[in-house]
Amino acid sequence: xxxxETSDEERAELRETLGLxxxxxxxxxxxxxxxxxxxxxxxxxxxxxxxxxIVERLPATxxxxxxxxxxxxxxxxxxxxYTGINRKGFLSDIILAVSLLGVSLPTFVIGILFIYLFAVxxxxxxxxxxxxxxxxxxxxxxxxxxxxxKAIILPSVTLSLFQMTYIIRLVRAEMMEIxxxxxxxxxxxxxxxxxSIKYKHALKNGLIPVITIAGINIGTLIAFSIxxxxxxxxxxxxxxxxxxxxxxxxxxxxxxxxxxxxxFVMINFIVDILYYxxxxxIRVKGDVASG
Amino acid sequence: xxxxxxxxxxxDYQMRKETVYAAKNVNIEVNKGExxxxxxxxxxxxxxxxxxxxxxxxxPGKVSSGSVVxxxxxxxxxxxxxxxxxxxxxxxxFQDPQTSLNPILTIGEQxxxxxQTHLKLSKKEAKNKSINLLKEVGIKDAxxxxxxxxxxxxxxxxxxxxxxLALCCEPELLIADEPTTALDVSIQSxxxxxIKRLTKERNLAVILITHDMGVIAETTDRVAVMKxxxxxxxGITKEILNNPQNNYTKSLVSSVxxxxxxxxxxxxxxxxxxxxxxxxxxxxxxxxxxxxxxxNLVYVENLSKSFDDNFFTENSKNFVMAVDNISFEIKEGxxxxxxxxxxxxxxxxxxxxxxxxxxxxxxIFFDKVCITKIQQKSELMKFRKQIQMIFQxxxxxxxxxxxxKDIIAEPIKLHNPSISNSELNxxxxxxxxxVELIQKSADRYPHxxxxxxxxxxxxxxxxxxxPRLLVCDEPTSALDVSIQAQILNLLKDLQEQLNLTILFIxxxxxxxxxxxxxxxxxxxxxxxxxxxxxxxxxxxxxxYTKELLRLMPKIESIYN
Numbered sequence: 049x050x051x052x053e054t055s056d057e058e059r060a061e062l063r064e065t066l067g068l069x070x071x072x073x074x075x076x077x078x079x080x081x082x083x084x085x086x087x088x089x090x091x092x093x094x095x096x097x098x099x100x101x102i103v104e105r106l107p108a109t110x111x112x113x114x115x116x117x118x119x120x121x122x123x124x125x126x127x128x129x130y131t132g133i134n135r136k137g138f139l140s141d142i143i144l145a146v147s148l149l150g151v152s153l154p155t156f157v158i159g160i161l162f163i164y165l166f167a168v169x170x171x172x173x174x175x176x177x178x179x180x181x182x183x184x185x186x187x188x189x190x191x192x193x194x195x196x197x198k199a200i201i202l203p204s205v206t207l208s209l210f211q212m213t214y215i216i217r218l219v220r221a222e223m224m225e226i227x228x229x230x231x232x233x234x235x236x237x238x239x240x241x242x243x244s245i246k247y248k249h250a251l252k253n254g255l256i257p258v259i260t261i262a263g264i265n266i267g268t269l270i271a272f273s274i275x276x277x278x279x280x281x282x283x284x285x286x287x288x289x290x291x292x293x294x295x296x297x298x299x300x301x302x303x304x305x306x307x308x309x310x311x312f313v314m315i316n317f318i319v320d321i322l323y324y325x326x327x328x329x330i331r332v333k334g335d336v337a338s339g
Numbered sequence: 340x341x342x343x344x345x346x347x348x349x350x351d352y353q354m355r356k357e358t359v360y361a362a363k364n365v366n367i368e369v370n371k372g373e374x375x376x377x378x379x380x381x382x383x384x385x386x387x388x389x390x391x392x393x394x395x396x397x398x399p400g401k402v403s404s405g406s407v408v409x410x411x412x413x414x415x416x417x418x419x420x421x422x423x424x425x426x427x428x429x430x431x432x433f434q435d436p437q438t439s440l441n442p443i444l445t446i447g448e449q450x451x452x453x454x455q456t457h458l459k460l461s462k463k464e465a466k467n468k469s470i471n472l473l474k475e476v477g478i479k480d481a482x483x484x485x486x487x488x489x490x491x492x493x494x495x496x497x498x499x500x501x502x503x504l505a506l507c508c509e510p511e512l513l514i515a516d517e518p519t520t521a522l523d524v525s526i527q528s529x530x531x532x533x534i535k536r537l538t539k540e541r542n543l544a545v546i547l548i549t550h551d552m553g554v555i556a557e558t559t560d561r562v563a564v565m566k567x568x569x570x571x572x573x574g575i576t577k578e579i580l581n582n583p584q585n586n587y588t589k590s591l592v593s594s595v596x597x598x599x600x601x602x603x604x605x606x607x608x609x610x611x612x613x614x615x616x617x618x619x620x621x622x623x624x625x626x627x628x629x630x631x632x633x634x635n636l637v638y639v640e641n642l643s644k645s646f647d648d649n650f651f652t653e654n655s656k657n658f659v660m661a662v663d664n665i666s667f668e669i670k671e672g673x674x675x676x677x678x679x680x681x682x683x684x685x686x687x688x689x690x691x692x693x694x695x696x697x698x699x700x701x702x703i704f705f706d707k708v709c710i711t712k713i714q715q716k717s718e719l720m721k722f723r724k725q726i727q728m729i730f731q732x733x734x735x736x737x738x739x740x741x742x743x744k745d746i747i748a749e750p751i752k753l754h755n756p757s758i759s760n761s762e763l764n765x766x767x768x769x770x771x772x773x774v775e776l777i778q779k780s781a782d783r784y785p786h787x788x789x790x791x792x793x794x795x796x797x798x799x800x801x802x803x804x805x806p807r808l809l810v811c812d813e814p815t816s817a818l819d820v821s822i823q824a825q826i827l828n829l830l831k832d833l834q835e836q837l838n839l840t841i842l843f844i845x846x847x848x849x850x851x852x853x854x855x856x857x858x859x860x861x862x863x864x865x866x867x868x869x870x871x872x873x874x875x876x877x878x879x880x881x882x883y884t885k886e887l888l889r890l891m892p893k894i895e896s897i898y899n
Contacts, residue, residue, distance in 0.1 A: 228397075230438040237395055237433075238453045238504060239426030249441050256443075328443055328488040 079302070088303035093295040098303045102285060107188045108178055109277070109284035113269045115204040120211035120269075121262055125255070127212075128219025132254075133246055135224065143216065150213035155272060159206040159279035166202060174199050176281035203280040207273055211265045218261055222254035256327055263319030267312040342544045343369040343392075343512055348405035350384070350391050350568075361387040361400060363568045367546075371511070374538055374545040376559030376576060378552065378591075380819035384568040385548045389514045392546075393429050394421045409512065427457040430505030434517035436497035440489035446473075446500050447485040450507055457508040472503045476533060495526035502533065509541075516548045523680035523846070528890040531558050550820065552595045553849070553892025556580055564588050577897050594824035596849035598893045601873065604831065605824035605853075620836045621769040626805055629671065629838050635704075636808060636840050637669040637692065642701035644687050661687045663864040664701070669808070674834065674841040676855030676872070678848060678887075684864040685844045689812045692842065693728045694719065705808070724754045727801035731813035733793035737785040743796055744781035747771075750803045770799040774829060791822035798829065802837075809834075810842045815850065827854060848891045852876055860884045 054062075063069050067078065082089065088098040127147075131140040150158075167175035179195030181188045190196025226232060227250055235245050274286035281287065285304060292300035323330050350362040362384040369375045379385040391402050394415065406413045409428060414420045425431075433439040441449060450469035454460060460468065466485070473481035476499040489497060498518065505513060515534060519527035535558060538545050547559055555562050555576060563573040564585065572585045583589045593606045644662040662684040669675040677685045690696040692703055694710065702709050705722055713719050727750075730736040737746055747767050751758060758766075768778045774795040785793055794814060801809055811830070815823040827850065834841055845851050851858055852872055859869045860881065868881040879885045 230433055230435060231441045233395065234431070234433055234439040234501070234504075235441065237393060237425055237431035239422060239424070239456055239508075240452060241422075241456065244452065249444070252443055253441070326443075328445075329490045 083302070083306060088306075089299040091292070091297055091300050093292065093297045093300075098299045101288060101300065102303055102307060105283060105285045105288050108190075108282060109270065109273055109286060111190060112200065112204055112207065112273055112277070112282060112284060113266065115200055116208035116211070116269055116273075117262070117266050119204060119208040120215055120265070121258075123208075124212040124215025125219050125258065128216040129223055129246075129251060129254075131216065132220040132223025132227070144220075147213035147216050150209045155206060155210060155275050156279050158209060159203070159276060162202050162206055163279070173202050175202075178283055203276050203282050206279070207269060207276045210272065211269060214265065215258060215262065219254060219258055222257060223250060226250045226253050256323075259319060259322060259326065263315050263322075264312075266315050267308070270308060270311060341368045342371045342410065343367075343546075344406075344408040345388070345392065346406045346408070348388065348391055348407065349403045350387050350396055350400055351403045352400045354399075360568045362391065362565075365405070365565075365570045367563055367570070367573065369512070369544045369546060371544050372538060372542045373561065374535070374547055374559045376555040376562040377546055377548045377565065378550065378555050378562055379565035380550060380591075380821065382567065383565040385565050386516050387568075388565070389431070389516050389546060389548050392512075392514060393425050393431065394418070395425075395431075426453055426505075426510070427508045428510050429512045429514065430508075430510035432498075432501055432505050432513070432515040432518045435521045436494055436501050437521065439501050440497060440504075442489055445486050445488055446492075446504075450485075450504060453504055454507050469503070469507065472507055473500070475537075476500075476503045476506075477529075478503075494522055495529065498522060498526075498530055499533070502530075502537075506537065506541075511542075511544060513538075513543050513545045514548070515545065517550070518547070519554065520549070520551070524848075524887060524890050524892075525680065527554075527892070531892075534558070551892060552580070552592065552820070552894045553598070556894045556897040557892050564591065580894065580897050590821060592894075594821040595894050596824075596827075596847075596853045597895065598849045598852065598891060599895050601852060605828050607821070607824055607828070620833065621772045622766075622802065623836055625766065625769070626837055629807060632671045634671055635668040636671040636706060637842070638704040638707075639668070639688075639692070640666050640702045640704070642666070642688070642691065642703065643699045644684070644691060644696060645699045660864050662691070662698075665861075665864075665866045666701075667859050667866065667869055669840060669842060671807070671840055672838050673856040674843050674854055676843045676845065676851040676858040677861055678845060678851050678858060679861030680846060682863070683861040685846075685861050686812055687864075688861075689728065689810050689842065689844055692808075693726050693810055694723065720754070724804045725806050726808045726810065727804060727806040728810045728812065729794070729797050729801050729814045732817055733790050733797060734817075736797055737793055737800075739785050741784075742781070743771075743783055743785065746785070746796065747781075747800050747803050750800060754804050766803075770803060773802070773833070774799045789822075790818050791826060794818065794822075794826055795829070798826075798833070802833070806839070808840045808842065810844075812844045813846070814843075816845065816847060823850070830854070848887065860887070 067075060070078075086099060090096065091098050091101060094101065127143050131143050134140050163175045166173040174195070177199060178190045179197075179199035180193040181190050181196055182192045190200055227246075232245060232250060235249050240249070273282075273284060274289055276282065277284045277286035278290050285307070288300060289304045291297075292304070345365060345367040348362060348365045349360060352359045352361060365384075365388055367375070367377075367388070377385045377388065387396065387400075390396055392407050394402060396402060402415065405415075407415050409424065412420065414424050440446065447466065447469060450472070451462060451465045454465040454468060455462070458465075470481045470485055473484065478484055478496060478499055484492075489500070492500060502518075513534075518534065519530050522530060531554065534545065534547070537543060547554070549555060559576045561574060562576040562579050564571050564579070564587070566587045572579060572583065572588050579588065580592060583592050590607070596605070642662055642665045643660065646659045646661050665688065667675070677688060679685045687696060691698050698711055701711075703711050705726065708722075710719070710722050713722070741749075744764075744767050747770055748763055751763060751766060767781055771778060771780055776792065776795055776799070780788070780792075780796075785796065788796065814830070815826050818826060830841070831854070833839060841854075843851065843854050855872050857869065858872050858875050860867045860875070860883065862883050867883050868875065868879065870880070875884065876888065879888055
């Protein structure tokens with residue numbers, strides 16, 4: 049925060065105004081009180097209010113995470129259903145083998161490989177940044193410009209790969225299990241056609257656990273986005289956080305962590321509410337007729 | 340008139356090394372308006388035949404030869420025929436109504452989808468048809484219940500919904516695969532009555548697959564007996580049950596516990612133990628045998644247990660009294676039976692006596708000491724040693740990662756940590772031989788044994804601590820009838836020679852009649868009647884007991 053030429057008196061004064069001389073419990077109590085009011089103090093490094101910085105960087109991260117989550121959910125479910133139904137197909141084996149790669153390779157390696165392939169060799173997609181963004185006043189979006197859309201492809205695919213493979217395997221296991229259940233067998237015995245059995249009867253049941261996992265994973269996506277954002281120089285919160293770590297910028301770090309915790313709790317809350325609409329067994333309780 | 344003709348039907352499973360026949364050269368004919376029983380023990384291929392009729396065999400099994408002729412069409416000629424006939428000409432009912440309906444679709448959606456698959460009806464017509472059907476199978480308020488989900492129905496009601504689904508496209512053949520096995524006896528009789536009524540009214544041809552000879556005797560016109568994939572005998576039910584020709588049929592009929600009399604032992608045909616003598620109990624010399632005193636060993640006083648799934652609403656409507664103010668006593672050396680339908684609280688009582696559940700109120704005395712008030716762990720251990728339990732499901736009650744000898748050694752070492760290795764081994768061998776298992780079994784894992792053998796291991800484990808009281812919670816209801824006969828014989832022998840006291844819990848009245856000296860009848864957590872066994876069966880006092888006895892399927896109903 050201070051330059052080389054700052055005198056000892058000035059340093060002491062700054063420490064005093066920032067409250068760094070107080071005992072730890074006083075500092076901590078002050079932090080709790082302020083944090084509960086959404087006040088995280090001033091960034092040591094950038095000398096601006098932390099809440100302002102977070103709000104500024106939030107749209108970039110949210111857009112990245114939402115797109116990644118959509119990619120992971122949609123393609124994960126589709127591929128999972130395919131591999132669950134065509135268990136012994138050649139294509140299923142390939143999908144599963146590739147998905148194994150997705151789980152085992154770390155995100156930053158995949159990101160760097162993508163940059164090398166699409167930005168350096170093929171030169172079709174930008175290697176870093178968000179491209180041109182449009183400022184809507186409360187939100188800056190990259191969705192409205194060609195360069196913005198192009199820029200989000202590589203980071204979002206990189207970020208989604210891990211979750212996608214996860215969902216593929218989950219959906220596959222669910223489908224395989226459900227296709228063995230009695231009610232599927234009974235549906236077959238009633239002559240219901242295979243399409244309806246697979247996509248109406250089985251898939252609907254199979255998606256129930258996927259929603260739980262997906263909910264938790266959206267939180268994980270935000271956390272994982274630190275690495276992806278760093279690799280792609282994506283101006284989001286994760287990138288901000290990494291910079292803050294390097295400068296021991298504690299106000300930013302604490303604000304970021306509190307924010308992530310809040311998001312986790314909110315998402316799980318929403319998932320719990322979603323269950324009510326998806327699973328009729330939760331909706332009605334203690335309403336069983338006798339007989 | 341022969342409606343269904345199964346000719347030389349074989350189903351085999353291609354395994355890596357060999358081909359396993361689930362059914363081999365089965366010939367069956369069924370007429371319209373007739374119920375044919377298909378009976379056999381687990382693995383006999385009875386369900387395989389039922390499923391093979393509409394080619395619903397799971398991979399890697401397949402129908403390898405034979406034909407199924409319905410009317411005058413061979414439906415196995417091409418797969419299109421089968422798809423057209425499934426649900427349309429042929430309806431199928433499965434065993435477990437809890438799992439045969441899709442939990443996230445309303446029963447209306449499932450009915451309409453099935454009807455529209457086969458019949459050209461508008462959604463509204465399909466709905467009207469479904470509602471009439473639901474009324475026909477005895478569901479009240481059918482218009483309202485139409486939009487309910489499966490979990491909103493009780494077990495018996497669900498099976499009615501399943502039947503309505505099987506019948507919704509006016510099939511001419513109904514295959515019912517163990518339709519009442521998962522249901523209580525009172526609901527079982529309702530469902531069987533329903534199937535009988537529909538058979539007459541709709542002139543259906545029905546194949547009723549079951550393992551229960553009582554159901555066969557009371558419901559079917561003709562019966563086919565299967566054993567390991569082969570049809571061993573087929574004919575008029577009355578003739579076969581009265582005068583079985585095949586040896587296997589004979590042993591099957593003789594293993595069924597009679598409902599009208601008490602026999603000392605079950606006759607077991609084709610067993611090594613030819614003269615049917617009691618087994619020699621090797622652990623007898625280690626046993627501190629107790630005298631039969633006719634004093635109370637267990638005394639239960641005003642016992643209650645309530646379950647509430649919500650911590651905050653103790654007095655809300657979720658409040659369930661599983662056991663409601665029950666008192667009874669078990670005398671030393673006797674077998675006391677508790678019977679009741681599911682949810683009557685019988686297992687809850689067992690778990691409170693072995694101290695797995697804490698009673699909400701009331702006391703349990705064992706040998707004049709109140710065991711519900713013991714606080715000290717070491718004091719409690721003394722009683723745990725004297726009370727042992729045998730559970731219903733032999734598959735989940737043994738730890739699959741432990742060898743049999745370790746399973747049996749565990750309670751011994753727990754109560755006698757200083758026992759030497761050689762002493763321990765010889766004790767385990769004696770225990771195994773006492774339950775008619777060979778010594779080599781000690782080094783095997785539970786999955787290498789059949790259900791009956793596993794239940795023997797459970798018994799050996801329970802005997803390991805030399806208990807005075809054995810609590811048996813439905814010990815044979817997961818077993819085939821011939822295995823059940825063997826296990827019940829074993830329990831009788833053990834009790835006779837070791838002077839054990841047994842609390843025997845079952846829903847199966849004929850079994851209870853064979854095993855118990857005195858019986859308590861439970862309903863909704865309340866004790867209706869306690870009486871000597873023969874007294875109870877010959878002269879029941881309570882209305883509910885009378886009802887249970889009337890509804891119990893009786894194999895004797897068909898005897899001359």
